[in-house]
Amino acid sequence: MADAKETVSSLNLDRQAGNFSYAEDYAYDAGVGLTPEVVKYISGVKGEDQWILDFRLKALDAFTRMENPTHWATKRLDELDFSKIRYYLAKGARKTRSWDEVPDDVKETFERLGVPEQERAFLAGVEAQFDSESAYSNMKAHLEKMGVIFVDSTEGLMKYPEIFRKYFGKVIPIGDNKYSALNSAVFSGGSFIYVPKGVKVPQPLQAYFRINAESFGQFERTLIIADEGAELMYMEGCTAPRFETSTLHSAVVELVALKGAKIQYVTVQNWSDNVFNLVTKRAVAHEGAEVRWIDCNIGSGLTMKYPAVILKGKGAKGEVVSIALANKSQHQDTGAKMLHMADGTSSNIISKSISIADGRASYRGQVYMPPSVSDCKNNTVCDALLINTNSRTDTYPAVTCSGENNSVQHEASVSKLSEEQIFYMRARGLSEKEAVSLAVNGFVNDLVKQFPMEYSVELKRLIEMQMEGSVG
Amino acid sequence: MNPFFDSDIFERAAFPDRKNQDWRFSDLKGWGAENARRLMSGGFNEVDSYVASGTAELLDAYGKCFEGFDRVLCADAEMTYSVKGALKIGDFKTMLSEREEEDFLLVARSRGAYGEMFASLASSSGNVSIEAPEGVSGKVLVIWDSSKYPALGLRIKAGRNSNLEICSADFSPVGGLYFKETMLDVSEGARVEFSSFAQSASDARIFEMLSADIAANASLNGASVCSGCSSIRKEAALNLLGVGADAHMSFLQNASGKDWHDLRTWQRHKSEGASSRIDVKNIIDQSARASFIGEILVGKAAQKTKAYQSCRTLQLSRCARVDASPILEIEANDVECSHGCAVSGPNKDELFYMACRGLCDKAARALQVEGFARSVLEKISSAEFLNFIYGRL
Numbered sequence: 001m002a003d004a005k006e007t008v009s010s011l012n013l014d015r016q017a018g019n020f021s022y023a024e025d026y027a028y029d030a031g032v033g034l035t036p037e038v039v040k041y042i043s044g045v046k047g048e049d050q051w052i053l054d055f056r057l058k059a060l061d062a063f064t065r066m067e068n069p070t071h072w073a074t075k076r077l078d079e080l081d082f083s084k085i086r087y088y089l090a091k092g093a094r095k096t097r098s099w100d101e102v103p104d105d106v107k108e109t110f111e112r113l114g115v116p117e118q119e120r121a122f123l124a125g126v127e128a129q130f131d132s133e134s135a136y137s138n139m140k141a142h143l144e145k146m147g148v149i150f151v152d153s154t155e156g157l158m159k160y161p162e163i164f165r166k167y168f169g170k171v172i173p174i175g176d177n178k179y180s181a182l183n184s185a186v187f188s189g190g191s192f193i194y195v196p197k198g199v200k201v202p203q204p205l206q207a208y209f210r211i212n213a214e215s216f217g218q219f220e221r222t223l224i225i226a227d228e229g230a231e232l233m234y235m236e237g238c239t240a241p242r243f244e245t246s247t248l249h250s251a252v253v254e255l256v257a258l259k260g261a262k263i264q265y266v267t268v269q270n271w272s273d274n275v276f277n278l279v280t281k282r283a284v285a286h287e288g289a290e291v292r293w294i295d296c297n298i299g300s301g302l303t304m305k306y307p308a309v310i311l312k313g314k315g316a317k318g319e320v321v322s323i324a325l326a327n328k329s330q331h332q333d334t335g336a337k338m339l340h341m342a343d344g345t346s347s348n349i350i351s352k353s354i355s356i357a358d359g360r361a362s363y364r365g366q367v368y369m370p371p372s373v374s375d376c377k378n379n380t381v382c383d384a385l386l387i388n389t390n391s392r393t394d395t396y397p398a399v400t401c402s403g404e405n406n407s408v409q410h411e412a413s414v415s416k417l418s419e420e421q422i423f424y425m426r427a428r429g430l431s432e433k434e435a436v437s438l439a440v441n442g443f444v445n446d447l448v449k450q451f452p453m454e455y456s457v458e459l460k461r462l463i464e465m466q467m468e469g470s471v472g
Numbered sequence: 473m474n475p476f477f478d479s480d481i482f483e484r485a486a487f488p489d490r491k492n493q494d495w496r497f498s499d500l501k502g503w504g505a506e507n508a509r510r511l512m513s514g515g516f517n518e519v520d521s522y523v524a525s526g527t528a529e530l531l532d533a534y535g536k537c538f539e540g541f542d543r544v545l546c547a548d549a550e551m552t553y554s555v556k557g558a559l560k561i562g563d564f565k566t567m568l569s570e571r572e573e574e575d576f577l578l579v580a581r582s583r584g585a586y587g588e589m590f591a592s593l594a595s596s597s598g599n600v601s602i603e604a605p606e607g608v609s610g611k612v613l614v615i616w617d618s619s620k621y622p623a624l625g626l627r628i629k630a631g632r633n634s635n636l637e638i639c640s641a642d643f644s645p646v647g648g649l650y651f652k653e654t655m656l657d658v659s660e661g662a663r664v665e666f667s668s669f670a671q672s673a674s675d676a677r678i679f680e681m682l683s684a685d686i687a688a689n690a691s692l693n694g695a696s697v698c699s700g701c702s703s704i705r706k707e708a709a710l711n712l713l714g715v716g717a718d719a720h721m722s723f724l725q726n727a728s729g730k731d732w733h734d735l736r737t738w739q740r741h742k743s744e745g746a747s748s749r750i751d752v753k754n755i756i757d758q759s760a761r762a763s764f765i766g767e768i769l770v771g772k773a774a775q776k777t778k779a780y781q782s783c784r785t786l787q788l789s790r791c792a793r794v795d796a797s798p799i800l801e802i803e804a805n806d807v808e809c810s811h812g813c814a815v816s817g818p819n820k821d822e823l824f825y826m827a828c829r830g831l832c833d834k835a836a837r838a839l840q841v842e843g844f845a846r847s848v849l850e851k852i853s854s855a856e857f858l859n860f861i862y863g864r865l
Contacts, residue, residue, distance in 0.1 A: 036539070392802065394799070396799050398800075399794070402787070404790045406816040410811075411813075414809040
């Protein structure tokens with residue numbers, strides 16, 4: 001494996017590194033606005049079977065009927081003008097397994113973002129999506145021989161319908177919420193992964209989502225199935241250039257961990273601040289399975305994302321580790337949901353947020369234990385750090401508990417940087433900026449350590465960059 | 473139906489619905505317009521004799537102990553007062569200006585349909601004003617039987633540097649819908665101890681509002697105990713308005729059978745340097761439900777705020793259910809704010825320990841429940857009132 005420092009420098013995930021775009025030169029363009037014709041166009045370009053088109057049209061109908069949930073969520077959602085978004089853009093080039101065959105502008109994009117370097121250094125496979133479609137997809141040969149499938153959702157639908165159809169739309173149905181309905185109508189790209197029984201994928205699989213076009217909506221759909229006893233780690237990163245108009249990212253991620261399986265899903269979200277990042281992520285954990293969401297949100301103007309685990313089988317475990325950083329004019333509305341639907345299940349939610357300038361970080365959580373379950377446990381810890389006098393934080397947990405011998409505990413705290421700590425560091429020669437940066441990194445350190453090493457070092461660097469200008 | 477009641481409210485007022493986040497854990501059918509209309513229409517004749525006995529029992533206790541307490545009795549055809557000290561006690565007509573009375577009802581109306589219903593009944597129901605002038609100390613016992621007065625307005629004003637202790641006991645022995653609004657105005661430097669206890673019949677539904685304005689260097693402490701109430705919703709708002717203002721309220725909801733206890737609180741910090749704390753304990757058994765939504769709101773100007781909240785639930789049976797949502801909305805950075813929420817069943821190690829020492833399971837569990845409730849009961853400042861409550865639990 002390459003030296004960690006070299007790997008870190010090649011990751012190059014900072015905001016400015018992502019703030020570039022190429023000329024819009026698309027072979028397939030569904031135009032602006034959302035109508036049944038747009039949905040049919042997308043399905044036609046992909047050559048989909050009738051059942052998928054029917055699914056999409058049913059979802060469009062649900063999306064149109066459903067209201068924005070502004071009775072509990074921020075009214076900023078009403079700023080989205082669905083009639084001005086472009087729902088499908090593709091260059092028309094076939095996806096390749098070699099970077100040399102990828103169109104130049106796409107290849108340069110991912111090289112600037114360090115994706116090929118990562119792949120060489122430590123990944124088992126990469127899926128690189130440019131606007132609506134995957135441009136590159138590759139996986140190490142020995143994993144293919146073991147029966148691991150790692151393709152984009154379109155290929156998964158076409159080549160593996162018996163597995164795909166069994167689980168697709170079952171964890172997150174069309175009518176779950178307005179934005180899952182939208183995704184179900186116009187989804188394109190995203191990953192389909194199947195890991196066979198007993199196979200443990202030793203290195204992470206990664207997907208990288210890149211938005212290039214203005215006024216665009218990216219709607220990837222990811223479905224991961226870990227069969228009995230299987231294990232994998234999946235990482236996703238994302239960036240977009242900064243435009244004056246709004247960009248929408250509305251993804252759906254469904255995970256299925258069958259008996260004894262383990263899935264770790266790591267996200268580092270660093271969208272530009274004109275992006276509305278509205279994502280539905282949910283996992284079903286069967287008997288003895290473990291699902292772990294590791295979620296870091298640093299970018300976007302508004303993020304609404306609540307990774308969930310339905311603990312369906314006896315002894316299943318769910319965990320969400322979340323870091324949210326809300327800088328100037330950002331609102332990170334994140335959290336977790338744990339639904340204990342079987343005996344002996346346990347869940348753990350750890351959330352840390354940092355609010356800088358007038359940034360707003362909100363935690364929204366749900367823990368549910370019905371009367372039918374027993375011996376379940378949940379622990380939730382939320383800590384918030386407010387850097388400036390105009391920073392804001394909110395916590396909105398919801399606990400529902402019945403059943404036999406269940407226990408739930410939740411705690412949350414809000415604080416500012418310790419003046420004693422800052423004074424101590426400044427007395428030892430650090431500038432105020434360095435001291436604040438160190439204190440903030442210390443606040444999130446125990447969570448950052450849980451990210452893969454390559455990401456944790458870069459994450460600390462990203463946080464330091466966000467702190468610039470926040471002091472004084 | 474009460475002839476003074478404006479029945480148009482059922483058509484025009486905003487009754488709670490699924491979208492109203494303040495009511496998201498509540499019994500929406502039970503609190504809906506249709507059920508409210510049914511309860512207001514009367515026709516409930518059966519008297520819960522145990523609940524009804526509470527008034528007489530407390531009056532008897534008042535006569536024997538409760539030394540130094542003034543008394544307000546809203547349990548007969550006419551409200552009566554027994555004023556021994558320097559407090560000013562009377563009804564709204566004699567004590568408040570028209571403007572003050574209107575302000576009182578305005579606060580109620582801001583609570584939605586149920587506040588409007590209270591305001592509609594206010595002119596025909598019991599309204600009591602208790603005032604401690606500057607520097608004066610006093611204690612008052614308020615006894616309310618809702619079958620005599622379906623709505624009670626309690627306006628309590630503690631003047632600068634005064635000391636006031638209020639014990640309020642509410643009994644609803646007959647089915648129906650009842651309302652209580654308590655408004656506390658705690659002036660600069662004043663100290664108020666406020667304790668309340670409520671019991672009701674199985675088909676009685678009670679909507680209770682408490683709002684307290686606490687000025688600079690003033691304090692409000694107290695406890696609210698609800699035991700044997702089938703359907704009760706309490707809304708309590710603590711407004712911390714000046715530097716050094718402090719409020720600490722504890723709530724005990726003891727629900728069994730098919731009881732449903734609903735508690736909504738706000739700790740609003742509008743100025744800097746104030747502190748507040750709310751502790752909630754729920755004991756739920758059989759198929760009872762307890763719900764709690766508690767909000768700590770710290771405004772931009774409220775630096776140096778200290779605000780805490782805890783909600784603990786002891787769940788005694790499989791079908792009992794608790795819904796809890798402790799909320800923080802913080803807009804100032806130099807603050808200490810935290811909350812905690814825990815739910816569990818009886819501690820098995822403790823039960824084993826007591827069994828080893830010869831206690832039967834029933835006695836051991838009863839001890840556990842008493843131990844769990846104790847931290848709230850200890851906040852009741854009057855030993856006489858506490859003894860009375862223990863006898864009724």
